[in-house]
Amino acid sequence: MAKDKFDYEFGGPVGALATTISLPIVTLLLTYWASIGRLDFEGIFADSNSCQSDSWSDNAESGYVFYFASYTSSFFQSSHVPVSDNASCSADDVSGIWSSLIASDVLCPSCTDSTTLLTCASVILAWFLFQVALERILPCALVQGAPLPDGSGKRLLYRINGHLAFWVTLLLLDVAWPRWVDINTEADVVKSVLVFGRAPMTWLYDHYCTLAFVTIIWCALLSTYLYAKSFGKGLLLAVGGDSGNPFYDYFIGRELNPRWGSFDWKEFCELRPGLIGWMLLNLAMMSKQYEKLGYVTGSMILINIFQGLYVWDALYQERAILTTMDITTDGFGFMLVFGDLAWVPFTYSLQARYLVDHDPMLEWPALAAILGVNMLGYFIFRGANGQKDAFRRNPEAPEVSHLNFLQTKRGTKLLTSGWWGLARKINYTGDWIMGLSWCMVCGFQSIVPYYYAIYFAILLIHRSIRDDHMCQEKYGEDWAQYKATVPYRFIPGVI
Numbered sequence: 425m426a427k428d429k430f431d432y433e434f435g436g437p438v439g440a441l442a443t444t445i446s447l448p449i450v451t452l453l454l455t456y457w458a459s460i461g462r463l464d465f466e467g468i469f470a471d472s473n474s475c476q477s478d479s480w481s482d483n484a485e486s487g488y489v490f491y492f493a494s495y496t497s498s499f500f501q502s503s504h505v506p507v508s509d510n511a512s513c514s515a516d517d518v519s520g521i522w523s524s525l526i527a528s529d530v531l532c533p534s535c536t537d538s539t540t541l542l543t544c545a546s547v548i549l550a551w552f553l554f555q556v557a558l559e560r561i562l563p564c565a566l567v568q569g570a571p572l573p574d575g576s577g578k579r580l581l582y583r584i585n586g587h588l589a590f591w592v593t594l595l596l597l598d599v600a601w602p603r604w605v606d607i608n609t610e611a612d613v614v615k616s617v618l619v620f621g622r623a624p625m626t627w628l629y630d631h632y633c634t635l636a637f638v639t640i641i642w643c644a645l646l647s648t649y650l651y652a653k654s655f656g657k658g659l660l661l662a663v664g665g666d667s668g669n670p671f672y673d674y675f676i677g678r679e680l681n682p683r684w685g686s687f688d689w690k691e692f693c694e695l696r697p698g699l700i701g702w703m704l705l706n707l708a709m710m711s712k713q714y715e716k717l718g719y720v721t722g723s724m725i726l727i728n729i730f731q732g733l734y735v736w737d738a739l740y741q742e743r744a745i746l747t748t749m750d751i752t753t754d755g756f757g758f759m760l761v762f763g764d765l766a767w768v769p770f771t772y773s774l775q776a777r778y779l780v781d782h783d784p785m786l787e788w789p790a791l792a793a794i795l796g797v798n799m800l801g802y803f804i805f806r807g808a809n810g811q812k813d814a815f816r817r818n819p820e821a822p823e824v825s826h827l828n829f830l831q832t833k834r835g836t837k838l839l840t841s842g843w844w845g846l847a848r849k850i851n852y853t854g855d856w857i858m859g860l861s862w863c864m865v866c867g868f869q870s871i872v873p874y875y876y877a878i879y880f881a882i883l884l885i886h887r888s889i890r891d892d893h894m895c896q897e898k899y900g901e902d903w904a905q906y907k908a909t910v911p912y913r914f915i916p917g918v919i
Contacts, residue, residue: 434676440675447767458873461778469527548639552642555692589696605619625711643765648674651670654679662678697765730798731776731862775862800857804843811827812843827839832902833899838906840909848888856877862876
């Protein structure tokens with residue numbers, strides 16, 4: 425395929441570059457807004473102590489701060505702050521902009537505190553390496569992935585032990601966190617003894633924004649390494665990430681399955697550090713709420729149950745991801761690296777962070793109704809995915825042998841009854857309903873917790889369009905026939 429005929433997605437190179445720059449900023453803004461419980465642009469460059477603080481200064485001392493704000497975004501133009509009258513951007517202005525970014529505890533948290541910054545960076549690196557160690561040493565099932573798209577018929581082997589790593593992680597953090605304590609002996613001599621207990625989870629709350637910031641830096645470094653590695657000889661490249669444009673390929677990812685020996689970077693990052701880290705952040709927020717209030721609210725309990733079940737389910741069904749687009753089609757670049765390691769843990773935990781300081785104190789009828797919404801979503805999501813996975817493994821199995829399907833010319837079968845006869849992306853519908861229930865536990869006083877329902881709807885719609893386009897190329901006329909048989913995409917009889 426000629427490079428000038430390349431089928432770009434995400435707005436092409438310009439869109440990929442813009443997304444690469446904007447997503448880290450959006451992540452940091454969301455952590456800030458979850459902390460204060462509302463949308464606010466004036467406080468981004470305010471003189472503040474930490475993004476965990478409940479109160480933010482509304483004033484900044486330097487006019488160049490507002491000069492920068494007024495020229496970078498219409499959002500900043502709408503804020504009620506004075507703008508410098510200087511019409512040109514001098515060297516002092518540029519220096520001032522840089523100083524403002526460094527001083528901003530929203531866009532560069534703890535950048536003026538190197539000790540905290542390095543500590544948080546070390547914690548994130550240690551967490552990643554800890555999960556790598558578990559993936560390497562814990563017992564596993566060796567499972568073959570889908571055939572590689574190069575036509576060789578080769579299948580990669582994957583170590584599937586994420587579910588075990590999940591429970592080992594929780595166990596170690598609950599009872600095996602090491603620390604030194606001083607004790608008095610019978611001879612009245614003080615000595616230090618190594619003991620084990622529960623990890624100080626509230627530390628994650630106290631450094632929430634800084635942890636997000638350093639994770640973003642690690643993601644950029646890992647993405648850069650993977651991009652450079654992809655130019656090695658004999659590597660299988662992702663069709664969608666080999667455009668020849670460095671900005672676009674860096675974002676999408678050039679190499680399809682980057683590996684160190686048997687260690688698969690993409691499959692590992694898909695579920696391990698980020699997804700389990702998301703659950704730990706939620707537990708940290710619950711611990712902090714208990715520390716502050718002396719009790720845990722119904723909303724906080726539900727969000728931990730809802731999202732904890734979601735994380736557990738993903739890890740329990742780990743082998744199911746081997747046939748997803750992320751593994752079989754997309755390269756491993758900034759899009760997936762950032763999404764897996766930064767976006768998921770630090771934006772999906774937003775509801776729990778919001779509840780620490782802004783809990784709506786919902787009464788039990790409201791909590792019961794929200795529980796019902798979540799159960800409905802999970803029933804659809806797990807039912808549809810379970811049926812699809814069972815059919816893929818063995819179409820003759822008793823639980824799926826009754827299902828109707830369309831036999832394609834490629835030899836594969838497309839389900840046209842059961843859950844998949846209702847809508848082509850019925851699992852997405854269940855997934856979104858679950859996500860909506862996560863937002864509802866935060867009440868309706870702020871739009872901030874509802875970012876997930878809004879973002880996830882856009883994500884799923886876009887992903888369904890990508891799927892439709894790829895399946896059209898893959899199945900040709902069979903896909904048109906399938907769409908005529910199953911005409912609805914998300915909701916039967918509606919859309």
